[in-house]
Amino acid sequence: MAVFTIVSEPEASGLLERLHLGSLVELRGIEGGIENTNYFLTSTQGAYVLTLFERLTAGQLPFYLHLMKHLAHAGIPVPDPQADADGEILFTIAGKPAALATRLQGASQLAPTATHCLALGATLARMHLAAESYERVQPNLRGLAWWNETAPQVLPHLEPEQAALLQSELAYQNHVAASPGYAALPRGPVHADLFRDNALFQDDALTGIFDFYFAGVDTWLFDLAVALNDWCIDLPTGRHDAARFDALLGAYQRVRPLTAHERPMLAAMLRASALRFWISRLWDFHLPRDAHMLKAHDPTHFERVLRERSRHPVRL
Secondary structure, eight states: OBBSSOOOHHHHHHHHHHHTOOOEEEEEEOOOOSSSEEEEEEETTEEEEEEEOSSSOTTTHHHHHHHHHHHHHTTOOOOOBOOOTTOOOOEEETTEEEEEEEOOOSBOOSSOOHHHHHHHHHHHHHHHHHHTTOOOOOBOTTSHHHHHHHHHHHGGGSOHHHHHHHHHHHHHHHHHHTSHHHHTSOEEEEOSOOOGGGEEEETTEEEEEOOOTTOEEEEHHHHHHHHHHHHTEETTTTEEOHHHHHHHHHHHHHHSOOOTTTGGGHHHHHHHHHHHHHHHHHHHHHSOOOOSBOOOOOTHHHHHHHHHHHHSOOOO
16 A cells, blocks of 8 residues: 555545545545555544555456455455445546545554464455355456566566576466466466455454455465465565464365365465565566655565575475
8 A cells, every 4th residue: 555646635525425424534645555545534434445546447446346345245354345326336536546445443463373374364265265256357467477578677677696586487487377287276366465464453363354456366376375475484584484384274275175286286386476576576666656655565575485485395
């Protein structure tokens, strides 16, 4: 989350009036994240998050917003986009596509324990199964095709050893994606960005998952790998944390056991996830956009994770 576009109080009040959600009490920009403009919006009727979409188009956005509504109605703890009297959930604010969704309770657990990982794993599996009946289709826009397009833009900014790693791993992932084993992986709508700061807890209870704006149809195993690569590693070193890994994966499999095709592919998907976020962080770091509030993530973190996942593959 970040602030690229300024929203005035009259603009926010106009949206609340259209949605019959009371009067504006507070509008506050959210610092953090790198994609969209976000505000905490409080009205006389409740607490919400106002999002203005800086890169996604009005044609792409219904997939994300209706996916959130689908999951919310299935009992998954996610933000619920608010609709006007005509059922519309996508609006225009300050010239940008925008949505207003319910604000979840709780706080992100940035130092998760195995207990937090248990809750996250079970909820992620429930989310995959609930999304299986979602009818809209849109590819993961930050998938392999985007990696292949973006890598040449960031390579000039890398040291020779880094460039060699990126190119070799990208070649490996293209090889994996062309294999029969990859084609057999179950897939559906996935979150694709389920990091520690995109989930909320009260004590040890998971109260919500948010920020679905990297979602798309991809393999469930890749989505699981994204979570494992953030929740179950030591952040300073990128090293595997077996206790948290076993907790998250075990809780996930108690709801949805991995298939015979998925189990041997997990190591490759852990590497794929690390590569995806290394490329995107390199892109954001070396080719940044102007923003009123923005902190780019350190790209070297996922370089370390990728090296660790390559040197020490997880075997199930």
